[in-house]
Each structure stands twice: as C-alpha cells, then as structure tokens.
Amino acid sequence: MLNITLPGLTLKNPVMPASGCFGFGKEFSNLYDLNKLGAIMIKAATPEARFGNETPRVAETPGGMLNAIGLQNPGLSGVIQTELPRLESFDVPIIANVAGSSIEDYMEVAERISQAPNVAALELNISCPNVKTGGIAFGTDPKMAADLTEAVKRVSSVPVYVKLSPNVTSISEIAIAVEQAGADGLTMINTLLGMRLDLKTGRPVLANKTGGLSGPAIKPVAIRMIHEVSRAVSIPIIGMGGIQSAEDVLEFLYAGASAVAVGTANFVNPFICSEIIDELPEMLSKYGFSHVRECIGRSHEDAPKPDYHRA
Amino acid sequence: MLNITLPGLTLKNPVMPASGCFGFGKEFSNLYDLNKLGAIMIKAATPEARFGNETPRVAETPGGMLNAIGLQNPGLSGVIQTELPRLESFDVPIIANVAGSSIEDYMEVAERISQAPNVAALELNISCPNVKTGGIAFGTDPKMAADLTEAVKRVSSVPVYVKLSPNVTSISEIAIAVEQAGADGLTMINTLLGMRLDLKTGRPVLANKTGGLSGPAIKPVAIRMIHEVSRAVSIPIIGMGGIQSAEDVLEFLYAGASAVAVGTANFVNPFICSEIIDELPEMLSKYGFSHVRECIGRSHEDAPKPDYHRA
C-alpha cells in the first residue's frame, strides 16, 4: 500500500531523506537498514571538493534551525569514486543533488553523476541560499532556472527533478518555467533565508551571517507552496519542509506531493525515516486509505489528478 | 533611556502593538494603562465596513499561527467616528493601518484618517495576504508599490510608513522603490503565506484556505529581511515578526529596526507589551547599553548609521 512510481523512480514507499540531511548515507547505514527507504537524496555534489562556510554553521530558532553549511562536499570525483559505490549494496534508488557556480558546473556534474549505476534521478539544486555564486540565483529567476534545466536535461542520462526555492514572489512561475524546460519533476521546498543575532555580541550567530531555515517552523509555507504548485504544473512533486511524523507525511500528500523527503528531523532523531515508514500503513488505515496514492492531492477537491497519479 | 524619535512619531519607548493584533485598543485598555505604549498600530481600515473571511480564521502551526481574518473592520467612518475618539484620552501616537482594493481606496482612507487629531502616521498595508484584491498584490510589485506610495503621500497629512510583505524574491527592491516614492519609513514584516490541512478531511483548516503565518516561527525571516533592508534604504524601520520578549526586541534593534511592534504575542499574553516595556531598561543595562539608540543596527559592524540614528 506504500509503493509509488515516479519518473525514473520505483519507490517502495514515499519516504526518503532530504539532501544534506543524510550525508551520503554512511552514518545512517550503521543505525538501520537503508533498504527500508523509498530513496535517498544524497548531499550536493559540485565539480570540485569544497570546504564550505566557516563555523558556526548552525543555529537554533523557534521550532526550526538555520544552517549555512555552504555545499561542503568531496567533489564530483570523490562522490563517484567513494560515496556512490558504498551505496550500491543497497536496493534503493539514489537521487543525486547537483550544484555548482555556473551552468557548466551543473552540466559537468549532471552528465557524469547521472551515469553512475545507482543514480536513478537528479535533483537540481537551484535553491541553496548559502553560497555566493550559483545556488539560489538560479532558483529565483524563471528564465535562468529554465535555461539551466534545459542544459542539464540535454546531458543527463536520468530524469531531472528541480529543487525549488521558497524565497520567491511566485513559486508557480518558476515551477512552470522549469516544467516547460523539460523538468521531469519538482522537489520543494528548500530552506527559507533567515538570520539570528547573538544578544551579547550583536553579530550574526552564523559565520556566513544568513542561513537556511528548516524544520517544523516552515511546514505551513511548504504546504501552501506545494498546494499551489501542484495545481500549476502536471509533473510530480517530492515534498519537504518540516516533516517530523507520519501525520506530516499525510499532510504533504494531501497538499499534492507524490512522495516526501525528511530533512532536519534526521538530526533530532536519526531513526526518523525508518520509524515513519513503519508507522505509515497503520496511519493510512486510520484515515481510511488503502494506498498512499489515494491521499495525493486530496486537498484539491476539484483538481483533476495528473496522469501519473491515475496509473 | 527608551525614547526614540521617528518621522511623525515621538515615542516614549520603542514598543508598540502591531496592527490587527490589538484591535482598536479597547479590550487592552481594560487590562493596563495604554499610556505606557510607545505607539499603537490600529487595525486596518478600508473605505467600507467589512465582515472579512468566513471562520475558521485561525489555525495553529509549529511555533506560529495562521490567520485569515480578511481585513474585518467597521469601515473608515466607523474608525473615525467611534474608534479613534476613544483613543484620544491616551497620550500615545496612533499609527493608522490603511488598506483597500484600489489606489483610490487607499487614497480615500489615507486622506481622511490622516486628519484625525491623534493619528501621527499612516501604515500602508500593501502586504495583507488574506484578501482577494489589493493587499499583497501592491506589495509584491515594486512599480505598483511605488505608485501607491506616491499617491498616498500626496493626500496624507502625516508621515507614511509602508508595510512590506516577506513573500517576495527581493524585499530590498520593494523597499528601495517605496523609499524613492517618498515613504517616510517602513514597517516589516507582514505575515508569510502559509496553509494547514486537516488530517481528517484533507481540506485546508482555514475557510480562506491560505493564511498569514506569524509568531516565533517567522522571527529568523524577519531578522534577515530587516538586516538586509536596513542597509538598502536610509528611512527608518519599525520591525516585527515573532517578538515575544525584551530579548527579541534587542535582536530586532540590532538587525536595524528603530522601533518594534508586537503582534501574535498579544494573543498569548495580553499584557506582553506592558511587560516588555517594564523589562527593557534592565535588559539594556545588562547588555551594556545606556539608551536603546545604541542598539540600533549593531549587527552591521561597518554600516554607516542613518542620519536619524545619530540625532
């Protein structure tokens, strides 16, 4: 009652860890059997290895947290040679998060990483708020987002999902632009731009000054954006933003997501994805569903369901 | 050590209730002496009386709440004839929140209400997410925001503050546009657009479907926007978004606000403004300040302080 099929992805269940919140799976593989997961969204890869921003990189906020990791990663070669092979022992589709400072960067990473045997789809990170170049810049301009999507689609061997930024006036506008540019799906939302100041020094707590806000605090923003975008486009959405429980998963599916990703909650409870997957069947029954598919988009009374939902 | 002077406003202290979270003061006048307040931002007035949206109009979210009141108010005449006179017995400047569906609406309200004897400034509400026409539409387009500001400035007898929406790609762009159009100050932030779904019905909890997210959850977003905008413009900012304590006030001042407004917290603790004002002097001393002015903009090490701060 949990399986979902999306472009490039045959998911045992609709729950996967969100990019940047699960590393490359290594640490969690010591805690539970990763075969349980619907998929794994691995940490962003850039062409070159990056240290990222200076510390402090995280700060707590009411019901949420700020992070400014800054795309620290071992670089494309490191990911392909070390991280991805380690995940081959699991029967779980990998969604590779692709980042960079220029269209060429994205194309380079997308072309090579999409050829890795266990990479089933790409997630174009055009919404990272924590880097000076690239990242969010691509995600806030429909034209740039579309151009990038098109360029990456040309070189990718697997379906391409575009990760949308919530820091925009009209998220539907960006969603439509990337759909038209050939995106196979959307993932949303990335973090909201935020800041916290230290009362003693007066200065920002994060070395990077601003950071990305995630966690329960942003859930209502995510729900409304997914609700809106799922009406505006007909490609599927993987939803995220503050998910902490099986009930939250249900709310995201109702809003119009076809699957979900769990981010920050992995830090609070490293077993959370596994626990949510265990709880899903009973919770679905409790609310009268015999399959997760039935929940998708239920908040839109009159919305025609996109094709892949009818399958 | 608490007084602050801003265009049109001589404030005993930098703390005032935010619009829509204090009605027209009547209920609170039974609880404590309103003369304590720095100012009062009254509920939005539109030309005609409005019922607003259907109920449910509020829903809780993690660390925040959604509201979709929909600008319920007794109309311009009602406000001028009944509500404002009742506030005349207090020695507190009133900031009148001006709303409408068209430029003409705003101009009509602004012109008449700015002539009320106790109205010291206007707050142009171009950011209400809960009405179908007007409201947020004016707040997400720099050109429309500027035109509206200019039109209102022409007819207003008092300084005009423009209330900015956080639901935009670049809040500085809007801020700069309204500054150039003659705004005397900014108030920010209004609520973030959000949604909550009912697990049993699958439908939105709010009758209006979407609502405005306020409360502690949005504080980091408010801080980063004020931090950014206070560098981009040289008119003063009245900051708001999740303030619950004297410490929060300090954080907003550090970010670059010259005064603050407390919204949602009035619902949780109707005495909150009074309590915060009582706590301010000791808290300022604790952090080594002898006047609130010294806190303003401290998060910007190298930022030249705007003129009015030097006064």
Place this chain on the structure above:
Amino acid sequence: MIGKEDMQIVSHKEIAKDIFELVLQGELTRQMTKPGQFVHVKVSETFVPLLRRPISIARISREDRTFTIIYRKSGEGTALLSSKKPGEKADIIGPLGNGFPIDSSLKGKKVLLTGGGIGVPPLYELSRQLKAIGAVPVHVLGFENIEASFYKEEFARLGDTYFSTTDGSLGVKGFVTDAISYHEIEFDSLYACGPTPMLKALETRYTEREVYLSLEERMGCGIGACFACVCHIPNDPAGYKKVCSDGPVFRAGEVVLSC
C-alpha cells in the same frame, strides 16, 4: 476584571474516559461571577503549542478561592494540560466572556439546562446559581456513551437529571432532543451548551420560549481583539458578534448558527 495569574493546581484527576477535572486556586477566582464564562489556559511553558485553550468554568468556590474546569483530552494542547500535577502552576487568563443571564425573575421558574459532551461543564455552575436564587433547574445531558459521562450525581443533587447517549448505554438512545421528548419535559426557559448542530436543533424547536445558547469557535486572543471567533448576525452582511467577548452565550436568534 480580566486578569492573568499563575494559579496553583489543587487537584487534577481523570473523572471519566479522557475527561479531566482540574481545580485551580488563586486570586483570579474572586473575579469570577457568572456561569458560562470561560478561562484561557496556557498548556505549555514554551510556545508549542502557541495559543491558549478556552475552557469553561464549571464551578466557582469563592470561599477557598478555587474554581474547577472539566475538559476532554483531545488534541495536543489538552494532552499537555492533562500531564500537569497538583502543586504545579497553570497560567490562566480570565474570566472571559459573558455568561448566562441570571436574575431574580427566574425565581420559581423551571429552567431546562441542556448540554452535550464538553458542553456540560458550564451547566454545573449555572445550575448551582439558579438553584441558589430559587429557580428550578432540570438537566438533560448528552454524552457519547456511559464511559464518557461525568458529574451525574452532582447534577442529580441540584435537580431532575436525564441523559441521552449516542449508543444508549446511559439514558435515552439518541440526542438530548430525543431525551427531552421522551421524558416530556416542560420548562419556562432553556439554557444550552454543546455542539452547534445540537444548538441549532434546540433553537429551531423552541422558538416560543426564552432560549440561551453557548457557542464554541476557534479562538486566538479570547478577549475580543483578534476577530478570529466572529459569527454573522441576521440581516446585516457586515455585522458580527465575537463569540469570546460578545458571547459565548447568545439569546437564540441573535447570531447565525453556522459558525
């Protein structure tokens, strides 16, 4: 006068399935007068959940400065509240709203008090006060089932008391209206509190009598400032009443019952 106080929890117990009786002590009790008023309870020390919870005052004891609330543990907030222990404090705002009207004209009159589920608690103080001024309270109380019923003897001590339950496990099977018909209860005026469909049924049925209804609506502030809890009034599109400060008790017909 509305006040805010960290009140002492004197006792706190589960008196029926998921139904808790909480007795609080403090100065605020002195302000409590009319039955049907409510308090706004902060259920946690943090801002999760953020808002207070409105709960009716079920009994006022001015002598020992205590008052009682009775609530059903349903969602997150009431679950948190139910974990509080005697000796701890609870942050209370109150008394809020306007209660049921009571005056000497009711002396000797037969007053029917009808409540459904968690609408029952405020009727208890109401009945006590009615009895005190010489009115004759009669109670018809509706519950889900016998396990969820409470204060049966307490009400019986104040006047005739009848029951209805959805499953027939106590009293008449059906709604309070069924119990009123079944027992052919006569009365001069009617005071009711409970789910809106119940209030609506009563309003439609007893148009000839004096009927007062206590409403529920989702609240923000509880004091009349946020406009979360408004109801329409008949024949005036922009007109409204606020359940928290104009109500929660309204004369039948005063507000449109759909909210």
Place this chain on the structure above:
Amino acid sequence: MIGKEDMQIVSHKEIAKDIFELVLQGELTRQMTKPGQFVHVKVSETFVPLLRRPISIARISREDRTFTIIYRKSGEGTALLSSKKPGEKADIIGPLGNGFPIDSSLKGKKVLLTGGGIGVPPLYELSRQLKAIGAVPVHVLGFENIEASFYKEEFARLGDTYFSTTDGSLGVKGFVTDAISYHEIEFDSLYACGPTPMLKALETRYTEREVYLSLEERMGCGIGACFACVCHIPNDPAGYKKVCSDGPVFRAGEVVLSC
C-alpha cells in the same frame, strides 16, 4: 553501536552553582566504553528547542547500567533539562564520537588531565580508566570560582589534584597553565578538555609531549551527517575533520584550533 533510548533518570542534583549531575540508567550504557565520548540529549518533548544537546559522559557504571553526565545550566536547553526529575525519562542518543586513547603502553606513566569548567566532567571517567590500567593520573582543574567547582574529592581519590580559579578562591589564581607552572608538574602525556583558548595554550606549550585535546563545536546531528561541526586541518584547504564523529578528541596538531 550508537543507539537511541528513553533512559530512566536515577538521580539528578545540583552539585555546585548551576552545575547538575544527572545519572541515567538503561541498555545504552552497555555500549559505552571509551572516556571522552558523549551523548546527545533531547531536553524537551516538543520541538522547542529543536536540537539535542551534546554532553560528555562523566562516569560509566556498567554493573548497574548507569552513566553520569555533569552539565552547566546555561541556556534554554540545559535549563529545561535541569527541571527533569528522578523517575522521569530522558531521550538519549549515544555513545557518540571517539574518546581519549587508552592502552597498556600508559602503564606506570604519569598522565596529566587538564580540564576547564564544563570540560572537567569527561576527565573523571578518563582518570578512572587510566588508574585501572595502572597509569598515574594527575589532575589540574580550572574553574571560574570555588562555587562553580565540583568533584574535587572524587578526583583527589584517583590521584594528585590541583586547582586554578579565575578569582583565586580555590587553588592558584589564573588559568590551568598557571597551576601547572606553579606546582611544577611533570608528566609523560597530557589529556585536556575545555575552552579552545585553554586548549590552544596547552598545544603551544607542550609540543614535545603526547597531547590529546577534546574539542567543542556547535552541533546539528552529532553523528557525522550534517557537517555542522567541522574543523580545518593543517595544509589542506578542502580538508576537514568532524568534531562529532572524527573527534571530539584529537591529537594536538591534527586539527586547526580556531573553530
């Protein structure tokens, strides 16, 4: 193996000004071996505050499946933790990180354990284990003042123990380095935990000896997944170590001490 468990609070008391000793019981204790490891503590049942708090393991007692943490009540999280009572549960993840290296080569060697403030707790289990293998622990403990000092006798029972305080109210006035100089302490290797400036001073001073330092950094996950807690390593711009999973204990020079 890292595990997660709702552990039983066996005892919880304030042992110095704002310093709490918390003893927890449960299966997780069986996984705890090396001194210098830490646990990640959930301080509230809600998501405020959201993140866990890293606290060092101060004593492991495998016989009765208990372990002890000692923490200073400083911010919101530790304040909430301090209100938990014996009999209640605490949600713990652990053991985390790599502790201080201990092996038989230390037998008969003089090992100086130096801690500042809340860097002192992990040294207690470390000292116990060193003594158990026949090493000779010597302690130099720095505190703000005598009121904030703790476990003085406990350490003294394990070996020579010296103190420094900022105000001179206990031991040498100044820092731990002042106390080491004043007492002319000789040692073969040095294990330290405390504020970064202290660690830096020790690292600079004792370049000839074997020195291990336990670092603190703000954490997200505590298990190596979020990259919140990274430090630079010398001579490799993109290189890094994670304090939570590669540390918190590093050999002097292994990481750049500015984080």
